[in-house]
Amino acid sequence: MNTSQNNIGRRQFLRQSSALAGMAVGSNVATGIVARAAEFQNPNDRPRIAAVGTGSRWAHRATGLTGNYGSGQEFVKYGDIVAVCDADAQRRERAQDLVKVWAGKAPDAMADYRKIIDRKDVDVVHISTPDHWHAKIAIEAMLAGKDVYCEKPMTLTIDEGRRMCEVCRQTGRIVQIGTQQRSDVKFLTAIAMIRDGRIGKVKSATCSVGGAPTSPEIPAVAPPKHLDWNLWQGPTPDVKFRYAPSNNGETKSWSRCHYEFRWWYEYSGGKLTDWGAHHVDIATWALDKIATGPVLIEPISVQHPVPFENGYPTVDDRYNTATAFNIKATFEDGVELTIRHDLDNGILFEGTEGRIFFNRGRLAGKPVEEMASNPLSDGAIEKVYKDRPLTDHFRNFFDALAARKQPVSDVFSHHRALSTCHLAGIAARLGRKIHWDPKAERIVDDKQAQKLVSRDSRKGFEIET
DSSP states (O other): OOOSSSOOOHHHHHHHHHHHHHHHHHHHHHHTHHHHTGGGOSGGGSOEEEEEOOSTTTSTGGGTOOSSOOHHHHHTTTSEEEEEEOSBHHHHHHHHHHHHHHHSSOOEEESOTHHHHTOTTOOEEEEOSOHHHHHHHHHHHHHTTOEEEEOSSOOSSHHHHHHHHHHHHHHOOOEEEOOGGGGOHHHHHHHHHHHTTTTOSEEEEEEEOOOOOOOOOOOBOOOOTTBOHHHHHTTSOOOOOBEEEOSOTTTTEEESSTTGGGGOTTTOOTHHHHTHHHHHHHHHHHTTOTTOOOSEEEEEEEEOSSOEETTEESOOSSOOSOSEEEEEEEOTTSOEEEEESSSOSEEEEEETTEEEEEOSSOEESHHHHGGGTSOOOTTHHHHHTTTOOOOOHHHHHHHHHHHTOOOSSOHHHHHHHHHHHHHHHHHHHHTSOEEEETTTTEEESOHHHHHTTSOOOOTTOSOOO
């Protein structure tokens, strides 16, 4: 059984990595990124970074996959990667090779992130693990005096988000969430237009995030020797490892592990949090709801690939997150935010005087066309960007470290946006509307639903405070 999941030959990997490193340097010179990072070339100005989780998000294109550059390579511009950590030995080894290609020196490697937390020579922890590990690692890193860059979605539950906010406030650490759309000019422009009244009074926002895949029955098999399955599961219940080779998705497999973890409620919220963490985050920001939340969440229609009972799947051998959904969240002022699977990926805002649609590829609508003759005022976009110079998302984080100011995607605002995604997931799992008190951050008059706001951690993997 081959469970290496997109493993490529070591020589082929190194040849690809070297070529991509050269391409990246060339493209950075062309776009001026290298020049902007000049002040981080002095060793005294370069934070020491440890990467926890070194899969496809951390090293996307360098592993032979398509898509954006992995976030790990972006960090080399601004800091020194001194350690890499992953429960998969193949990924640890590959990460060491990558950093050596990128920076000329291989970092230390380890399976257990706690060895990183204990190190005095680590300033920043970069978290690219599956979702169920995010909060535990981030909280313990902050308590150890380290700043954090955490890939989205920030948490697996609402309660984890509350705890992250409390610890961030308590410790004063700098934490950036990897919702890079907050540093995308198209999204910033759309928000500036909304705040400038270009669509009138906002009535609704619709976030289309796509549906989740289904799987056949996936057999239980022995985990590969290079994967510490117990450690990978961490805080979640101990279950059988499941895997079957196929032509499916990024990993060319069906599994409950690398990448495919997204389609299991045990480790993720499915598309509601995977893409919802992007689009609902932007919609919440644009609506200026970053300190509150909806009061009513209604699952208009939801389809799951397996039967559910009391909010939990009744079978454990196939993907279980919602494949199709239309869920409406209503705020106290009547503004509606809908999350659905079946429209063009992106965000549609409708107001009393117009509508605009935007995603990573386009910004459209009559108010956008009118911008040619009636542009935004100078500084309007920068004002959205917390009155800071426009830059890429990673640079925004490192600038925030230098200034000791929270970055553009801080834990507090992202927690509120992601709470809406989590609430949508709870409503979807129970198949009924729920009422939310955004001040107390509690579900009202529904004890069963309230229990899903948090989850118990497996013994030995509780958050250490």
